[in-house]
Amino acid sequence: MPVPLRELAHCRAGDKGNLATLSVFPYDDALFGVLLREVTAERVRGHLAEWLDGEVRRYELPHLPALQFVYERTSGAGVTTSLELDTHGKTLGTLLLSFPVHLGHG
Amino acid sequence: MTTRIGSGAGFAGDRIEPAEDLLRRGGLDDLVLECLAERTIALGQQRRLADPRAGYDRRLPARFTRLLPLAVEHGVRVVTNMGAANPLEAGRVTRELLDGLGATATVAVITGDDVLAELDLDAPAWETGRPLREHGELVSANAYLGADAILPALEAGAQVVLTGRVADPSLFLAPLADRLGWDLADPSAAAAGTLVGHLLECAGQLTGGYFADPGHKDVPGLAELGFPFADVAADGTAVLGKLPGTGGVLNRATVCEQLLYEITDPGGYLTPDVTLDLYGVRVDEQGADRVRVRGAAGGPRPGELKVSVGYRAGSKVEAEISYAGPGAGARAALAGEIVTARLAGTALRPRVEVRGADDDCRLRVAAASHDIALLEAVGDEVEALYTNGPAGGGGVRVHLSEVIGIVSTLIPRARVRAGVTLLEAGRAGTAS
Numbered sequence: 001m002p003v004p005l006r007e008l009a010h011c012r013a014g015d016k017g018n019l020a021t022l023s024v025f026p027y028d029d030a031l032f033g034v035l036l037r038e039v040t041a042e043r044v045r046g047h048l049a050e051w052l053d054g055e056v057r058r059y060e061l062p063h064l065p066a067l068q069f070v071y072e073r074t075s076g077a078g079v080t081t082s083l084e085l086d087t088h089g090k091t092l093g094t095l096l097l098s099f100p101v102h103l104g105h106g
Numbered sequence: 107m108t109t110r111i112g113s114g115a116g117f118a119g120d121r122i123e124p125a126e127d128l129l130r131r132g133g134l135d136d137l138v139l140e141c142l143a144e145r146t147i148a149l150g151q152q153r154r155l156a157d158p159r160a161g162y163d164r165r166l167p168a169r170f171t172r173l174l175p176l177a178v179e180h181g182v183r184v185v186t187n188m189g190a191a192n193p194l195e196a197g198r199v200t201r202e203l204l205d206g207l208g209a210t211a212t213v214a215v216i217t218g219d220d221v222l223a224e225l226d227l228d229a230p231a232w233e234t235g236r237p238l239r240e241h242g243e244l245v246s247a248n249a250y251l252g253a254d255a256i257l258p259a260l261e262a263g264a265q266v267v268l269t270g271r272v273a274d275p276s277l278f279l280a281p282l283a284d285r286l287g288w289d290l291a292d293p294s295a296a297a298a299g300t301l302v303g304h305l306l307e308c309a310g311q312l313t314g315g316y317f318a319d320p321g322h323k324d325v326p327g328l329a330e331l332g333f334p335f336a337d338v339a340a341d342g343t344a345v346l347g348k349l350p351g352t353g354g355v356l357n358r359a360t361v362c363e364q365l366l367y368e369i370t371d372p373g374g375y376l377t378p379d380v381t382l383d384l385y386g387v388r389v390d391e392q393g394a395d396r397v398r399v400r401g402a403a404g405g406p407r408p409g410e411l412k413v414s415v416g417y418r419a420g421s422k423v424e425a426e427i428s429y430a431g432p433g434a435g436a437r438a439a440l441a442g443e444i445v446t447a448r449l450a451g452t453a454l455r456p457r458v459e460v461r462g463a464d465d466d467c468r469l470r471v472a473a474a475s476h477d478i479a480l481l482e483a484v485g486d487e488v489e490a491l492y493t494n495g496p497a498g499g500g501g502v503r504v505h506l507s508e509v510i511g512i513v514s515t516l517i518p519r520a521r522v523r524a525g526v527t528l529l530e531a532g533r534a535g536t537a538s
Binding site: 006010012014015016017018019021023025027059061063064066068070079080081083084085094 | 144145232233316317319322323359362363364365366367368369370371372373384385386387388389419422424456457461470472473474509510511512514
């Protein structure tokens with residue numbers, strides 16, 4: 001059974017111009033390998049498909065450890081011109097917390 | 107030798123008490139107040155066009171009335187971007203406040219970020235790829251100045267520095283370089299100071315604000331959140347802290363979240379001062395609410411400066427209505443279909459969504475246009491749901507606001523001329 005990412009990691013959302021960031025940090029450093037394997041850019045894009053379009057880039061920072069996801073906001077909208085309620089996309093960080101993580105291999 | 111720098115505001119609307127606390131008992135050398143978001147300066151520019159004495163941070167008088175007496179009493183230097191779109195007028199207001207306190211501290215104003223007259227309108231905007239001139243009427247263009255624009259003011263003895271658009275970390279790097287004798291041309295020094303600035307610039311977000319998640323990430327005392335400071339050594343190592351007895355928490359988790367906040371390339375974060383590489387940064391807890399950070403690497407600063415350009419993007423309407431009880435979701439969806447049908451003949455492309463739980467939700471309709479009458483009609487259509495729509499609609503709210511769009515471009519450094527104006531007690535300003 002997958003467990004929600006929230007049980008394993010904490011997240012932070014940020015924004016810069018028309019780009020948005022999502023940071024993921026395991027509570028236990030030993031779980032970083034699981035996050036590397038499970039929380040891929042493609043799966044994050046799928047999980048948040050309703051809120052973003054376009055590519056998601058993933059940066060790996062094993063010394064923290066952390067994963068950093070960077071994506072373009074829907075339709076390239078900026079903070080002021082977006083028609084969304086949360087124009088900054090700040091709530092996306094917590095939406096990612098329901099991302100299902102499979103702890104075992106396979 | 108270390109120097110202590112505090113963060114007293116992370117945005118224009120931030121609380122004032124934490125900065126008072128830092129000034130009273132923080133043992134600070136410098137306090138930085140970061141109050142200028144991207145769109146804020148464009149709005150300030152509009153206020154300045156209407157009134158030449160306006161355009162600086164509207165909360166400046168209230169914030170400084172409370173903070174400057176403490177800064178003077180405790181000998182803390184203050185650096186802030188509350189000058190916004192009118193730093194010179196902000197400087198004059200600050201001078202008056204200090205004169206009223208009988209304080210002789212020198213005020214410095216940093217100018218030169220306003221590059222609207224220097225802009226190449228055929229240059230493409232990063233976000234859209236289209237020439238700037240195609241975005242409509244431009245209302246502001248502000249280059250992100252660096253620490254090198256602020257440092258001369260500090261070397262001249264300024265105790266309060268007001269800037270317009272300056273890169274947020276530069277507000278911190280400049281006083282650190284001044285205290286620690288750093289050469290801004292040294293990328294490793296610039297990287298160390300930029301890392302400290304990046305971590306501190308959002309104030310309470312480092313000490314447990316924007317972090318709490320009950321049951322998973324508990325944070326005590328958020329109503330009395332303490333703001334952070336850093337003890338920075340000449341080798342660039344920084345120990346972050348917050349005052350005893352304040353709310354919040356400062357640990358590896360809060361620091362790591364802030365470390366990557368808004369970082370779109372961890373190996374190449376560009377500021378006017380440096381190309382910052384975070385891949386070697388180490389974060390270690392040193393005790394309760396004490397965290398050491400080190401290991402930022404720096405590459406040469408970019409050859410061009412980023413410019414934030416504001417343009418008139420029309421207006422935006424947001425209209426909402428609530429439904430509750432069994433079937434609320436279906437009634438809200440029906441309401442959305444009705445509004446969509448009513449607006450079908452217009453040029454609008456509204457965003458229509460139902461938000462909330464299935465038994466307690468709100469229909470939200472948002473649309474953008476340059477035609478105010480059309481946007482007002484959107485609000486009218488949502489309001490008309492009261493008597494023409496599904497059962498039990500209530501709590502209509504309609505909000506219409508002008509939109510200043512923001513795009514970015516680059517400008518060669520040679521086209522940007524930063525300047526310092528010193529406002530000394532009882533004397534007129536002297537520009538340099």
